[in-house]
Amino acid sequence: MSLTNALPVDAAKAAKSASHTLATLPTSARNDALTAIHVALSQSKEEILAANARDLTAATKAAEDGKLSLSIVSRLDLGKKGKWEDMLKGILDVRELEDPVTLRTRLDEGLDLERVSCPIGVLLIIFEARPEVIANIASLAIKSGNAAILKGGKESTESFVAISRVISAALEATVVPNTAIQLVTTRDVIPQLLALDQYIDLVIPRGSNELVRYIKSSTKIPVLGHADGICSIYLEHTADPEMAVRVIVDSKTSYPAACNSVETLLVETASLETLLPPVAEALLAKGVSLRCDASSKKALTAKLSLHSSVILQDADESDFDTEHLSLTLAIKTVSTVTEAISHINIHGSHHTDAIITSSSPLAEQFMSSVDSAGVFWNTSTRMADGMRFGFGTEVGISTNKIHARGPVGLEGLMIYKYKIRGGGQITAEYGEGSGQRSFKHEKLLF
Amino acid sequence: MSLTNALPVDAAKAAKSASHTLATLPTSARNDALTAIHVALSQSKEEILAANARDLTAATKAAEDGKLSLSIVSRLDLGKKGKWEDMLKGILDVRELEDPVTLRTRLDEGLDLERVSCPIGVLLIIFEARPEVIANIASLAIKSGNAAILKGGKESTESFVAISRVISAALEATVVPNTAIQLVTTRDVIPQLLALDQYIDLVIPRGSNELVRYIKSSTKIPVLGHADGICSIYLEHTADPEMAVRVIVDSKTSYPAACNSVETLLVETASLETLLPPVAEALLAKGVSLRCDASSKKALTAKLSLHSSVILQDADESDFDTEHLSLTLAIKTVSTVTEAISHINIHGSHHTDAIITSSSPLAEQFMSSVDSAGVFWNTSTRMADGMRFGFGTEVGISTNKIHARGPVGLEGLMIYKYKIRGGGQITAEYGEGSGQRSFKHEKLLF
The missing domain is CATH 3.40.309.10 (Aldehyde Dehydrogenase; Chain A, domain 2)
Known part of the structure; x- marks a missing residue:
């Protein structure tokens, strides 16, 4: 993970490149990175909660002045009963998840179709409060082989910086590229990031319905999430x-x-x-x-x-x-x-x-x-929650009608590709005509 | 299926309402409708191919005058070897498909989570030539329980009208609402349809890369498909x-x-x-x-x-x-x-x-x-083809990185919802604290 002041386009290019490396790492390498993050965060609890307390003090004051809603203050609190423990447990739960199941079909003798899951590419996560999101997303992204660009809200800057420093140091000792998870802290970069549809494959906003509505209407990149929870x-x-x-x-x-x-x-x-x-x-x-x-x-x-x-x-x-x-x-x-x-x-x-x-x-x-x-x-x-559903943790809850609906965990960050291994078969030899072959379409077990 | 000159917004509203009916029909009712369509199309081969021949004559002339590309003329020809047979076989193959698999997890004793597939809602299919698409899409939509609005290109109007008349008459004798599949024949309605994101859940364009690019940049509705095939x-x-x-x-x-x-x-x-x-x-x-x-x-x-x-x-x-x-x-x-x-x-x-x-x-x-x-x-x-992959038929081939990639068949037209059947369990009783319960997250068989 890197804390970057790079131009959005450079951050996005670096993320795309890291995503190609990440996509070819074996499961064991990605799991090792999650272990390293878990150990490092456990050891830095005090320092991170102190940073979070500073955010909370500032937010409470802003709320008293009527500049911030109380619901944001409430979401900000990483010391809230069980929140820290849930965040750490989420990392280990994600590590234990298996790669989503694939499909295998024998199209014909010596012509096998296989659907294998693979990462989507580069995720852009925009969030307002909820500092635990950074650990959730970093673990899900690494586990699924996606690169991620994280842009946090100013209310929780201290918490984010503290958490990302710890994760960054932990990743140094692993094979996961440092640019795989980037925390963007410069202000006003959201419109620029939303325009980079050639590098960024999916936007996941977590915050107020105003934020989500703004994002949905400002980008051609697919957006996963929900505006309201009525x-x-x-x-x-x-x-x-x-x-x-x-x-x-x-x-x-x-x-x-x-x-x-x-x-x-x-x-x-x-x-x-x-x-x-x-x-x-x-x-x-x-x-x-x-x-x-x-x-x-x-x-x-x-x-x-x-x-x-x-x-x-x-x-x-x-x-x-x-x-x-x-x-x-x-x-x-x-x-x-x-x-x-x-x-x-x-x-x-x-x-x-x-x-x-x-x-x-x-x-x-x-x-x-x-x-x-x-x-x-x-x-x-x-x-309705990814942890309670057994997904380890979640990147958010989606009310979309495509791709992923409800709590989105690992599966929602994956797509698939189709591989065919053949022996020179061509389409012209299959058909209804005399002498032509028929496809078998025989389901194979995994 | 109805051939409509209704305003786009009225067509979309009617489709949304039909989608609610369609979503609750049992599999047998949807399969019966597919059988009826297959029988009716088989019996009307001569009439439909005659209409297609008229389209083809006009298109060939337009191509000679340099007003239409030869590749469109080629795609238009329903009499091309095997095309009619494939179209009819696709309907029966789709009828035999099983509902996509779901997930079941025992969260705790007496608290079961189930993920069930369900239709997306209302599909908008925009296509240029390829008259067989109308039969493919109609069967996949009915099988999956989606309503669909079809907007065809002017080159194949005669073929579309002939095919949709036959399908429409066939559906009269079934419980599938007539407004579930609507063919819009009025011109210049595409921009209006693309604005109706409150009723339409997914756009599937099939045609030139110019058409697909235009659609992708003109709507907030998710678009499934590909522009180029390089x-x-x-x-x-x-x-x-x-x-x-x-x-x-x-x-x-x-x-x-x-x-x-x-x-x-x-x-x-x-x-x-x-x-x-x-x-x-x-x-x-x-x-x-x-x-x-x-x-x-x-x-x-x-x-x-x-x-x-x-x-x-x-x-x-x-x-x-x-x-x-x-x-x-x-x-x-x-x-x-x-x-x-x-x-x-x-x-x-x-x-x-x-x-x-x-x-x-x-x-x-x-x-x-x-x-x-x-x-x-x-x-x-x-x-790379839905029929060859064993999906029965396809609504198109997607190069999207989310939802569906490659040939898109039935599964790509479905989403899911999560059901939980409980006995009064509440979240406050689960946690790490003393006396609190833990989730079991036990995978159940289907």
């Missing part, structure tokens, strides 16, 4: 009440700044007086602001004590199209699963949506018909 | 002479207008006087114009009879960056496999490249290092 939960009347409380509270409060947190609760009319009150009480006890439509407000006001009811807010239409990223939840009443599905397909962001019900047919209908990357039954929307 | 063959000195002749002649002459035909022959210096002369003689006998660099021209002039040598042409630099799409082949001398790889990675179009050699290590080096969708050893570049 996730919904549909609370059906046969749901187990205790389960409903657990799952909804976890989905809303375990990390409100995350894109997989729930933003809208769709309550079946038949659940308004039975399931909604205990759910609302648990949420209010956790400090969640509830923005209710008329029916849910009426039901809650009747059921809850006056003390609680005074803090119920009225939802307006825009609340159902908003990613609050904070302890705010919009509540809407729907009469059927069909209405819930339709609401989610129109107002959601095709990220992750869940149903809580004890009816298997309703759950299956919901999961088939909701057009989202994640469709969950009786579990938290926050399960 | 394919090369590297002739190494240990190649079997008879095999070299067979493979190179097939790669150049079996269908010169195809994107997978060879355009550049890279001859190892050590092959100049041994292998090149018989190859060149065979090509010249088939009417191929050879554009030679100085070394290859010198070698050929010395070896071949004067009669042949007078028709050797001099190559200029642009010949190695040109897709001739005709009986023209550029010949360049290189000293090593490394020089051949480097030439291909710089001048090729990352489509399909082949090596002819009897050395397995050289072949493996070539296939690993050439950054192309197809890398072949001892077989024709024209093997």
Whole structure:
């Protein structure tokens, strides 16, 4: 990894060249580099967390001055319970991943087709806060044989520089080229990088929806990611009440700044007086602001004590199209699963949506018909995560309809090529005519 | 299928709505629709070929007047040997394909993750000639559960209209919505269609590189395809002479207008006087114009009879960056496999490249290092084809580095979603802390 002040075009050229080297390194060499990074980061915990604390102090002040959102401050904190450990564990998990499966077909005797996975080439990762992203991405890029250019947000500069120095020193002792992972710290280079489609093969933005929208509209390079995370939960009347409380509270409060947190609760009319009150009480006890439509407000006001009811807010239409990223939840009443599905397909962001019900047919209908990357039954929307899915770590969560959808791990950073090993076969000898050969198309095992 | 003069936005909206219906139809219903199309097309062969003959007459005249390239005329001909049969066989092959494999992981006891493939949504297919594309695409779209909007070139209007009428009538008797496949025949609608990124999920252009380049630079919708097909063959000195002749002649002459035909022959210096002369003689006998660099021209002039040598042409630099799409082949001398790889990675179009050699290590080096969708050893570049690969048929050949690369069949029209079936599990109960659970990440069989 190198910290570069090079011109974007030179950084991109160097990355392209490094990607060719990286693509031909054996798995063992790439795994050794990951081990080296893990050891080095473990040994430098104190120094990196100190740098992160400096970022956090500055960001907290900026937030107090109204110049930065609290959700960014929250994402910035590398000392947050479990975050450092998850980051380190992610590197080892990635190291253990196997190369994605390929396809093999015998086209004819002595004519074998093989599909082998290979790296995409050069990735451009643009991120705002979340310092752990740098370790996640560096390990996934090295494991998959891609070169990467990382451009971090100014809020987390100290953390990034500290982490990248450690990774850079660790890579020195390996065969991975130093230019394979480059951290660009110069300002205002994003437009220049986005124009380099001859060198950069994929852009992965991680940050606010403004950032992602800007990037998507400013480049011809394919962009992998999501702008919004407007996730919904549909609370059906046969749901187990205790389960409903657990799952909804976890989905809303375990990390409100995350894109997989729930933003809208769709309550079946038949659940308004039975399931909604205990759910609302648990949420209010956790400090969640509830923005209710008329029916849910009426039901809650009747059921809850006056003390609680005074803090119920009225939802307006825009609340159902908003990613609050904070302890705010919009509540809407729907009469059927069909209405819930339709609401989610129109107002959601095709990220992750869940149903809580004890009816298997309703759950299956919901999961088939909701057009989202994640469709969950009786579990938290926050399960949508590469680490929880077993991908080691993730480069982000995609709401794209092509290439990779949902949490993107190693597989999303790979493409494939087709190899054929033949013995002089030509196309003119195959066909339907007399004396012509037919393809066998026999699947071969790996 | 409907032939529509509707506004592009209305066609796109109708397609989106049909895609939701199509996505929930069972496999049997989609297969029945393919059977109906196959029967109907078989019965209407005469009528469709007559329409195609009218297109062909007009195009031939336009070509004579210099208004249309001969390669377009060649692609237009549905009566060309085997083309009609291949088109019909493609429909049945697609019907027999199985839904792409999914992933299943037990995250924890009673918490199962499943990745299921699902259609992308709405495809926009823009094509110039090649009337068979309409049957290929319609069958792949229906099989995969995508809706499709087809916009054909004016050269093949008669053929398209004839084919789409037959398919439309066949679909009437099935449960596939009529708006699932729409043929847009109004002119000048392409810019409007390319702006509809809220309804259209993927654009697949099939036509000249000018068309593809225009489309890629005019839309935010992902584009799948290739602009150029500059394919090369590297002739190494240990190649079997008879095999070299067979493979190179097939790669150049079996269908010169195809994107997978060879355009550049890279001859190892050590092959100049041994292998090149018989190859060149065979090509010249088939009417191929050879554009030679100085070394290859010198070698050929010395070896071949004067009669042949007078028709050797001099190559200029642009010949190695040109897709001739005709009986023209550029010949360049290189000293090593490394020089051949480097030439291909710089001048090729990352489509399909082949090596002819009897050395397995050289072949493996070539296939690993050439950054192309197809890398072949001892077989024709024209093997790069969805039907030959066993995909039934193809929507095109992609040189993209994401989603789908090489011949794109059913799998390239699918994406996936993640389903989780749980029992109330929440993220807060998992972690490294005491009393917390760990994910099992146990792979399940299908």
